[in-house]
Structure formats: C-alpha cells, structure tokens
Amino acid sequence: MSCGPTAHRRTLTSGLWATLSEEGFRLFFPVAALYAAFYPLLWILAFGLGVPLAETVPPSLWHAHEMIVGAFGAALIGFITTAAPEWTDTEPPRGAWLWRLLALWSVGRGVGFLGWEDIGLIGALADALWMVGLVGWLVHLSLQRRTDRLLPFVFWLALLAICTAVGRFGFHVDSFELASKGIYLAGFAFLGLLGLALSRITVPVTNLVLDPSEETSPFRPHPGRLHLAPGLVFVAMMGEAAGLSDAVSGFLWCAAGAAFMDRVAEGFIGREALRAEILMLAGSSALAGGGLILFGAARLGAFWSEVSGLHVAFMGGLGVGTYAVFAIAGLLHTDQPLGLSIRTRFGANCLVAAVALRVAPDFGVDLPGPMYAVASLLWTAGFLLRLVAYWPAISGRGNLGDDVSA
Known part of the structure; x- marks a missing residue:
C-alpha cells in the first residue's frame, strides 16, 4: 500500500525530529543560531530598544541577559552535551533528555524575550534548572568514568548558575545595580x-589542519596555557565581586585580556595560519582579549566606556567563538572534512563587521546611516548564513550545501 502525501510528510517530520534529538549539537546549535540571529534584530528594529512587557527592569538588562543566557546558553547546552560524552567515551544524551532541556531553556526565553516580569521567577527557575542539570550530569559522568577532565566545566557552569541567579534576584528586588x-x-x-572550550578545541583542530591523515600530532602547546585565560578571568571576577577599586580591577581585567591574546599566538603555525578554522578560533580569543583590555583600560581612565569593551568581549569574543564551534563541530560531528564553505566564511566576516560597527561610535568614528540597525542586520546575516550551510548535514538530509574551500 502506497503512502499518500500527508503520510509521507508525517514520516519526514518524525524522522527530522528523531535526527535532531540524536545529539545535543543537532538540536541546540540551530536553536542558538536562530535566537542569536533574530533576537538582536527584533530588539532594535521591532521593539525600538525596548521590551514589550517590561515595567521596572531596564530593557538593556533584559537584552544583555537574553544574549548571554539565551543565545549563548543554547550553544553551551549543545556543546556540553556533545563534547562531554566524547571526552569520557560515554553515550550522549538523546531523545527526551534533550527535549526536556530545550523545554526549560524555552520557558526562560518566553519570559526574557518579552521582559515578562510578572512571571520572572518562573523564567529564572527554568534557567537555573537547566544549568544545575548540566552540572549534576557532568558530576555523574566524572564519577562514573573516574576522571577530573570535566571538573573545570563543572566549576564554571556552577559559577555561571550563581551569577545568573544573582542577576535575576536583582530583577526581582528591583536592585538594578545588583542585576x-x-x-x-x-x-x-x-x-x-570560552577559554576552556578553545583550549580543548584548538589542539585537535590545529593538528588536523597540519596533518589531515591524523598520523602525527605536530602541534603541542605549552600545558601552562591550558587554563591561563579562564584562571585570570576568575581572579578578575573575584576582584569584581569583592568591590576592589577601579584601578586594581582595571589591571586585573587587562591581565585576563592579555591571557586571551596569548592564546592567539597558538594560531601562528606557518602558512596554515590563514586557514579559516584557525583564523576563527584565534579571532575569538583576540576579540575576547581585546574586549577585556578595553574594559580594563576604561576602568583606568580611557575615554571610551566600559560597555564598549564588554560589547567587544561578549558580542565579539563569545559571538565569534560560538560561531566557530558551530562551524567546526558541525563538520566533524557529521563526518565532514575540514574546510569551511564560502557562506560560512562570509558569515564570520559579517559578525566581525557587526561588532566593529556596533562599537565604532564609542571610539569617535562617525559613519553615516543607522549603525546599530546595520550592525544587527550583519549579525543576523552571519548566523543565518551558517545555519543555511549547516542545515543539510545537521538534519541528516545531505552534506554541506555549497562549495567548500579552505
């Protein structure tokens, strides 16, 4: 008996849902890309730098929260649920486990996207649950495999959960300084x-670039660099929490930025340093480090604002880093060879251009036109270009959909 059109569509849909929930990256990377693409665009063009249901909380705080916890949070879930099983040689979470994480993440976004303060605690609880759930799962894997390899991620995830809870508590009690x-x-x-992830990703990717046969490992960075950037970020964070003077905290943030810039040096591997994969990984570190240095310099009296440095570090460092993970993991975990498509490389350039346009006015560069709107359009285009190139492979319907080039 032949299947009619309706039955055929139902089969294709059920097959797609099953494919997307095979591994965390298949489900959460597209979700993160879509949220990262459209939220800033709507924030500027549709909401006019506002939030529809916000009453007391400043819209800029909702915006920052949704980019950090929303867009980058979804990317984090996809990365952790894919990489941790690979590092511990265990089965990745699949099916209902992943859909539950997505449901919790979605509840938080339903509140944050609209600034729905009346049910703000529900959104805060949902975000706390997926973060704490990831921490508990990583601890379980560590005990099961008797390994300490995941403990740095446990530490930073727990710290992320605490900081997010502090911010949401500030929302609840109308203490916007605390928020x-x-x-x-x-x-x-x-x-x-990000520093931890780059330290884990850069080495195998660089070795694969240098020796595609995987018979040798010519790239072996100094082990002292492994946790240098995250370690100095933590020191600076503790100084921030302790309320150190602007001068002291400024120097600490400059030091943390310098540690990220040190990681850029790992990209100098000869002519292969011009490979798109290496440039994106090094570029993420450069933007994160440069942003922290700008942030620290503002504390020390530079003419630009602290927010300018934060935009370079968060929008640039985290944005390009997330994009690099999308691109590289999307290839390797769908059995594709390295070599990024034209659309993917162009999308990365769009993100960098968006960051430059967003902060240009802060440094006295006056360009014609609505720069924030243009920056948001470039940002949206970058993530959408990657998603279009990535979708055939991630959905199990073919390989990358355009020409691939180094």
Whole structure:
C-alpha cells in the first residue's frame, strides 16, 4: 500500500525530529543560531530598544541577559552535551533528555524575550534548572568514568548558575545595580567557559589542519596555557565581586585580556595560519582579549566606556567563538572534512563587521546611516548564513550545501 502525501510528510517530520534529538549539537546549535540571529534584530528594529512587557527592569538588562543566557546558553547546552560524552567515551544524551532541556531553556526565553516580569521567577527557575542539570550530569559522568577532565566545566557552569541567579534576584528586588553586576559576571563566566572550550578545541583542530591523515600530532602547546585565560578571568571576577577599586580591577581585567591574546599566538603555525578554522578560533580569543583590555583600560581612565569593551568581549569574543564551534563541530560531528564553505566564511566576516560597527561610535568614528540597525542586520546575516550551510548535514538530509574551500 502506497503512502499518500500527508503520510509521507508525517514520516519526514518524525524522522527530522528523531535526527535532531540524536545529539545535543543537532538540536541546540540551530536553536542558538536562530535566537542569536533574530533576537538582536527584533530588539532594535521591532521593539525600538525596548521590551514589550517590561515595567521596572531596564530593557538593556533584559537584552544583555537574553544574549548571554539565551543565545549563548543554547550553544553551551549543545556543546556540553556533545563534547562531554566524547571526552569520557560515554553515550550522549538523546531523545527526551534533550527535549526536556530545550523545554526549560524555552520557558526562560518566553519570559526574557518579552521582559515578562510578572512571571520572572518562573523564567529564572527554568534557567537555573537547566544549568544545575548540566552540572549534576557532568558530576555523574566524572564519577562514573573516574576522571577530573570535566571538573573545570563543572566549576564554571556552577559559577555561571550563581551569577545568573544573582542577576535575576536583582530583577526581582528591583536592585538594578545588583542585576547589572550579576549579568556582567555571568558574561565573564561565559568567557571562562570560552577559554576552556578553545583550549580543548584548538589542539585537535590545529593538528588536523597540519596533518589531515591524523598520523602525527605536530602541534603541542605549552600545558601552562591550558587554563591561563579562564584562571585570570576568575581572579578578575573575584576582584569584581569583592568591590576592589577601579584601578586594581582595571589591571586585573587587562591581565585576563592579555591571557586571551596569548592564546592567539597558538594560531601562528606557518602558512596554515590563514586557514579559516584557525583564523576563527584565534579571532575569538583576540576579540575576547581585546574586549577585556578595553574594559580594563576604561576602568583606568580611557575615554571610551566600559560597555564598549564588554560589547567587544561578549558580542565579539563569545559571538565569534560560538560561531566557530558551530562551524567546526558541525563538520566533524557529521563526518565532514575540514574546510569551511564560502557562506560560512562570509558569515564570520559579517559578525566581525557587526561588532566593529556596533562599537565604532564609542571610539569617535562617525559613519553615516543607522549603525546599530546595520550592525544587527550583519549579525543576523552571519548566523543565518551558517545555519543555511549547516542545515543539510545537521538534519541528516545531505552534506554541506555549497562549495567548500579552505
């Protein structure tokens, strides 16, 4: 008996849902890309820098929270649920486990996207549950496999959960100074996680670039660099929480930024340093480090604002880092060879251009036109270009959909 059109569509849909829930990256990377693409665009063009249901909480705080916990949070879930099983040689979470995480994340976004303060505690609880759930799962894997390899991620995830909770508590009690500090500290916690992720990703990717046969490992960075950037970020965060003077905290943030810049040096591997994969990983570190140095310099009296440095570090460092993980993991985990598509490389350039346009006015560069709107359009285009190129492979319907080039 042949299947009619309706039955055929139902089969394709059920097959897609099953494919997306095979591994965390298949489900959460597209979700993160879509949220990262459209939330800033709506924030500027549709909401006019506001939030529809916000009453007391400043819209800028909701915006910062949703970019950090919302867009980058979904990318974090996809990365952790895919990488941790690979590092511990265990089965990745699949099916209902992943859909539950997505449901919790979605509840938080339903509240944060609209600034729905009346049910703010529900959104806060949902975000806390997926963060604490990831921490508990990583602890379980560590005990099961008797390994300490996951413990740095346990530490930073727990710190992220605490900082996020502080920010949301500030929302609840209308202490916007506390809320602002909690949100910014959550962003710094994400930079700590970024430093850890880059240290794990850069080595195998660089070796694969240098020797595609995987018979040798010519790239072996100094082990002291492994946790240098996250460690100095943590020191600076503790100084921030302790209320150190602007001068002292400024120097601490400059030091943390310098540690990320030190990681950029790992990209100097000869002519292969011009490979798109290496450039994106090094570029993420450069933007994160440069942003922290700008943030610290503002504390020390530079003419630009602290927010300018934060935009470079968060929008640039975390944004490009997230994009790099999307691109590289999307290839390797769908059995594709390295070599990023034209659309993917162009999308990365769009993100960098968006960051430059967003902060240009802060440094006295006056360009014609609505720069914030143009920056948001470039940002949206970057993530959408990657998603279009990535979708055939991630959905199990083919390989990358455009020409691939180094």
